[in-house]
Amino acid sequence: MVVSFELNKSFNGFALMLACLCLLADSAWAQDKNIEKSFPNVVMIDAKIDGQPGFGAGIVIGTRAGRIYIATADHVVRSGRREATDIQVRFRFLPGVRFDARLLEHKDKGLDVAIISVAGGSNQIPEGEFKFDILGVSGDLERGSDVHPLGNPSANAWGVALNPEKVDNRKATVIAFQSSYIQGGHSGGALLDSCGDVVGMIVRDNAPNGEAVRIESVLDFLKQSNYPVDLNKTGGCAGGDVQVVDNNGALSLSVGGTIAIENGAIFRGRPIVALVWSTDKGDGDISFDEQAQLNGLNFQIDLNGPPPDPVLFVIGNVRLGIGALVVYDDANGDGIGTRDEMVGGSPTNMITYLQGNFGEAMRDAGEEPDTMMQLPQGYALTRSITPQERGKSGGFDDLVPIPPQRVYLIVPKNRTDIKFPNWT
Secondary structure, three states, rough: OEEOOOHHHHOOOOOEEOOOOOOOOOOOOOOOHHHHHHHHEEEOOOOEOOEEEEEEEEEEEEEEOOOOEEEEEEHHHOOEEOOOEEEEEEEEOOOOOOOEEEEEEEOOOOOOEEEEEEEEEOOOOOOHHOOOOEEHHHOOOOOOEEEEEEEEEHHHOOOOOHHHHHHEEEEEEEEEOOOOOOOOOOOOOEEEOOOOEEEEEEEEOOEEEEEEHHHHHHHHHHHHHHOOOOOEEEOOOOOOOOOOOOOHHHHHHHHEEEEEEEEOOOOOOOEEEEEEEEEEEOOEEOOOOOOOOOOEEEEEEEEEEOOHHHHEEEEEEEEEEEEEEEEEEEEEOOOOOOOOOOEEEEEEEEEEEEEOOOHHHHHHHOOOHHHHHHHOOEEEEEOOOOOHHHHOOOOOOOOOOOOOOOOEEEEOOHHHHOOOOOOO
């Protein structure tokens, strides 16, 4: 089936495609990429140096022959030539249990990196709990990028601030960031980007200035020392090279909500909710998938895997998809066709898909991106803002990610009152 239409002046000149959508009773919203996904690989460390207790954190970087290998800050387990004793490790998925750890000989004093190991097999530690596809790209961080220090601040296990901290600068091996939350005990823990991927290992934990060794430098040292490194790159939150995204559940989004129908609005048939992608192909006619009927006025959209290529804007190494949530009046009860009318939608919320480094692409195109640099890689529920809200006019850049919430699709009494986000 083929249909052509346009939303309003905001989408003028763009063809629109309907993408996969299921309609269920309950509201739901989920994003796999969040800071908690790296928690299983960040461990809490307690140790004694000359009988004095200390604490910090570490990052599980790999396993081999029944042993679990953990990178940490060298100053957590050494002081000059003195080495820590009674080193114990705690895992997030085994609350209340402590495991003896062994300090290994290799260290890099310049980077402040050390390695410890724990016997996994004999302790029956479930290695399947570790998530190794959490390796971010520190090179994508810029001044002002959001980061999350995760560690053992003041012995507050797996402590992380409610609000993101900001990158100050990035050097050859170090990421400097500003933080009002960082404190003793963060050292050895992970610095996460806004998608929850590991981009550094914290080595300085004195507020307001924190430092982390770039994760690539840590792993290079470990590989040179012949330790197992199982961490896998995700492509980076801010981008990295465009990669093929497989449909294994790592890329998904569920958005739920309710249709709010104004008094006096009339349906000729049944309502259908659709996700409509804008494209720059300019050919007008495109195909779309059949849509399911709502359960009452509640809906849920489940997305798995990237949008189809025809609906993606390609800018350098960036692939960008922007979709509107709309309501159709299925007059004939046979799914959306050329005679069916669009009767409503969300006036503020959109769904955005991003793959690649948006900031770099915009700079290459001579633009000055602002809010869209906050978008995580993958899917995000977003809000469109006006140039006045943004504080400047023009630009290819007015979508901001928003936290989970119920989405309302407005069906006005008069079709001329339909409103959509002013994405330009």
